[in-house]
Amino acid sequence: MLMEEECVEAPSYIHIDSNAFSYRKHKSQTEEDIAVCECQYDILDPESPCGDRCLNLLTNTECTPGYCRCGVYCKNQRFQKCQYARTRLVRTGGRGWGLVADENIMAGQFVIEYCGEVISWKEAKRRAQAYETQCLKDAYIIYLNADESIDATRKGNLARFINHSCQPNCETRKWNVLGEVRVGIFAKQNIPFGTELSYDYNFEWYGGVMVRCLCGAASCSGFLGAKSRGFQEATYLWEDDDDRFSVENIPLYDSADDEPTSINKEILVSSDGMVTQYSNISRVQSTENPGNTGTNEFAPIIVDELTSSNGLAPMNVEPLTVSSNEFTPSNAMPMVARLVENGSTGYSAQDTHDASQNSAPKAANHANQTGPQNNSNHSALVPVKPAPKRRGRKPKRVVHKQLDIPDICDRLTSSVACEEILYCEEVKNQAVSEIDALYDEIRPAVEEHERDSQDSVSTSLAEKWIEASCRKYKAEFDLYAAVLKNVASTPLRSKDDVGPREQNGLKYLENGS
Numbered sequence: 316m317l318m319e320e321e322c323v324e325a326p327s328y329i330h331i332d333s334n335a336f337s338y339r340k341h342k343s344q345t346e347e348d349i350a351v352c353e354c355q356y357d358i359l360d361p362e363s364p365c366g367d368r369c370l371n372l373l374t375n376t377e378c379t380p381g382y383c384r385c386g387v388y389c390k391n392q393r394f395q396k397c398q399y400a401r402t403r404l405v406r407t408g409g410r411g412w413g414l415v416a417d418e419n420i421m422a423g424q425f426v427i428e429y430c431g432e433v434i435s436w437k438e439a440k441r442r443a444q445a446y447e448t449q450c451l452k453d454a455y456i457i458y459l460n461a462d463e464s465i466d467a468t469r470k471g472n473l474a475r476f477i478n479h480s481c482q483p484n485c486e487t488r489k490w491n492v493l494g495e496v497r498v499g500i501f502a503k504q505n506i507p508f509g510t511e512l513s514y515d516y517n518f519e520w521y522g523g524v525m526v527r528c529l530c531g532a533a534s535c536s537g538f539l540g541a542k543s544r545g546f547q548e549a550t551y552l553w554e555d556d557d558d559r560f561s562v563e564n565i566p567l568y569d570s571a572d573d574e575p576t577s578i579n580k581e582i583l584v585s586s587d588g589m590v591t592q593y594s595n596i597s598r599v600q601s602t603e604n605p606g607n608t609g610t611n612e613f614a615p616i617i618v619d620e621l622t623s624s625n626g627l628a629p630m631n632v633e634p635l636t637v638s639s640n641e642f643t644p645s646n647a648m649p650m651v652a653r654l655v656e657n658g659s660t661g662y663s664a665q666d667t668h669d670a671s672q673n674s675a676p677k678a679a680n681h682a683n684q685t686g687p688q689n690n691s692n693h694s695a696l697v698p699v700k701p702a703p704k705r706r707g708r709k710p711k712r713v714v715h716k717q718l719d720i721p722d723i724c725d726r727l728t729s730s731v732a733c734e735e736i737l738y739c740e741e742v743k744n745q746a747v748s749e750i751d752a753l754y755d756e757i758r759p760a761v762e763e764h765e766r767d768s769q770d771s772v773s774t775s776l777a778e779k780w781i782e783a784s785c786r787k788y789k790a791e792f793d794l795y796a797a798v799l800k801n802v803a804s805t806p807l808r809s810k811d812d813v814g815p816r817e818q819n820g821l822k823y824l825e826n827g828s
């Protein structure tokens with residue numbers, strides 16, 4: 316019942332143990348950049364070699380070898396030494412491959428680094444579009460900061476297989492390692508052996524096909540990116556509130572054939588009450604901690620079938636073969652990138668993704684109608700499919716109704732009042748265009764900031780944005796104030812009296828003065 320009939324093709328990618336730099340050189344640290352902690356190794360105190368009290372550790376900075384007094388005992392070089400938790404790659408139901416804990420993982424523990432190619436924002440955008448053109452459906456690009464991304468499509472490590480959950484047991488954290496920012500996956504809670512690892516992708520959705528989230532969490536927001544501003548603004552614009560997210564009405568990107576599907580799938584509830592989609596996970600590969608083995612070799616191991624004790628259905632799999640550093644299973648089909656979502660974490664597997672009927676999604680809908688629309692015009696990293704046609708849907712009434720300024724002016728008798736209002740409207744329109752133009756420039760930084768509170772938007776960009784926003788709000792305020800003031804202080808003409816301006820606006824203004 317839960318077995319997948321299809322043959323299990325393991326993914327193909329080049330394994331790396333630390334980020335690859337192709338478009339720029341790895342930063343080198345100068346002496347003054349190196350943060351030196353105050354820890355001193357004390358044989359009687361296990362916490363002494365860069366444990367919880369280490370100043371570097373507390374600031375998410377790894378100690379630099381040769382500059383830490385604890386020497387080989389330093390415990391704060393986990394990225395550098397690949398001190399990962401033991402994990403293994405499995406086949407999930409509907410979500411392609413996933414990674415599960417192959418040991419009990421403690422809350423706060425460093426699980427694995429998200430490795431890939433460090434690329435510029437521009438290159439990320441270019442690749443996203445190229446992957447789309449190549450019909451690659453899975454995406455492995457995550458944001459590193461406003462300027463750079465990590466692309467694990469071609470080169471990466473097992474972190475690229477961690478699936479998204481709206482109620483995740485892991486989270487991403489940024490660390491400063493030898494002068495470079497690196498992304499680690501850390502356990503948010505104790506994770507028992509056999510549990511699938513997940514983190515919140517924090518998708519940003521820019522339009523296109525909506526991908527249903529199959530995390531199975533009670534708090535699932537229904538679609539990847541459903542919490543993002545772009546998604547909320549887009550869905551807000553459509554009428555018939557209740558069926559807005561219904562599976563029947565929204566084209567989904569669930570299968571390799573791009574066909575909308577909605578196949579029921581079993582969802583199992585784990586002991587901690589978390590609902591997980593473990594229905595047909597099969598165990599195909601186990602990995603030793605490369606850090607523990609001290610080698611860079613990535614050694615996929617075929618392991619036995621899963622027992623039902625951890626809720627995983629047994630499955631026969633093809634043996635994997637390893638050729639040098641390239642992980643190429645027999646009958647391999649390459650992993651493919653589907654950049655439906657923003658690179659921060661827009662992912663999917665290349666296999667057939669069954670769609671399960673999630674419980675009614677609960678995407679919040681607080682559209683900020685005054686803010687810049689995050690539509691495909693602004694999309695950079697990942698607009699993919701053309702926006703689905705929503706047949707039979709009418710644009711929703713916008714809550715913030717625009718004032719019909721010419722109409723208001725038509726009704727006023729004072730031309731001075733009209734001029735003031737029209738002038739204010741012009742200033743407002745200019746401010747709106749300015750902020751729209753600015754949005755393209757500032758978008759990566761703003762979105763990066765929204766998605767990751769650890770990151771700060773550069774001061775100059777933030778200031779520019781704030782100033783432009785203030786100008787826009789002031790212009791809007793002035794306009795509405797002018798309307799109120801002038802409407803209140805000048806007698807209104809009745810609609811029947813209005814005539815001349817319809818033929819000649821200037822004439823009306825002259826007459827009214």
Ligand SMILES: C[S@@+](CC[C@H](N)C(=O)[O-])C[C@H]1O[C@@H](n2cnc3c(N)ncnc32)[C@H](O)[C@@H]1O
Nearest residue numbers: 410411412475476478479528529530662663664
């Ligand atoms: C980087 S991949 C994660 C590994 C992936 N399952 C694979 O086989 O390579 C991300 C993709 O997995 C799938 N996925 C991950 N989490 C998902 C979720 N909660 N619901 C649906 N699909 C998910 C999506 O297709 C997503 O694009």
